[in-house]
Amino acid sequence: MNVVLRDAFYSTLLGLDGEGQIGERQENYKIEDENGRELTGGEIGSFAWEYFYNNRMELDNSSADFIAILTYKTTEQGGRKTAAKTGYRPQIKFDFDEMHASGQQMFIDRSLVFPGDTVEAVIKISSVDYFSNQLTEKMKFEFREGTTVIGTGIIKHVINNRLRKSS
Structure with missing residues (x-):
């Protein structure tokens, strides 16, 4: 529809x-x-x-938390064997904490990402209160399926001001 x-x-x-x-x-x-x-x-x-x-409608109408550049590992590097579809929800782990949170990825310029691809995405995390005042631009994170790291990301822009770390 x-x-x-x-x-x-x-x-x-x-x-x-x-x-x-x-x-x-x-x-x-x-x-x-x-x-x-x-x-x-x-x-x-x-x-x-x-x-x-280019998914700007979804971005404008979403409750996105941040925009990130995601790099998916290749299958040979231990990443996924199949493509991920926009809306995919792997776990996200930031270096500063052991907590894992679900992070929905809405790809900005396409609907599928294949192993080894790099893509810009809008991210919505499940634990906003937990990560309140802790995120900054250029912060790195991993995204996982269980204990398997399938890719890495870097925050390009924090949209949700509740998450933005105070200067």
Whole structure:
């Protein structure tokens, strides 16, 4: 259902911007924001693509905790044997603590990650209160399946201010 709605919204925005058809007609419309600035002229298509197809809609509507760069180990290095799908929830372990927490990974630029890949992802952790005031940009962590480390990550941006370590 999400894919159908996403495609319909994207096609409609392209049609309104004059870059595609709505039904059997292609017309140009002048679209303005609330301040009267024109939004048409090819810009809507690029913004719509970013929003609907690069998971920005999910990021904007999520309760994400941080954005990270994830590097999955290859199968030969002891990593997964199959691809991980966006929404995957391995355990996360930070160097400063022995606690493991579930961390949902929403991949930003694709829906599948294969062993050996590096990807940017939005992460939602299960134990926000436990890790309150402890996370910083450039902090490293492992993600695991049980005791098996299947990859490493580095925090690019802390979104949830409750998790951000005070300076």
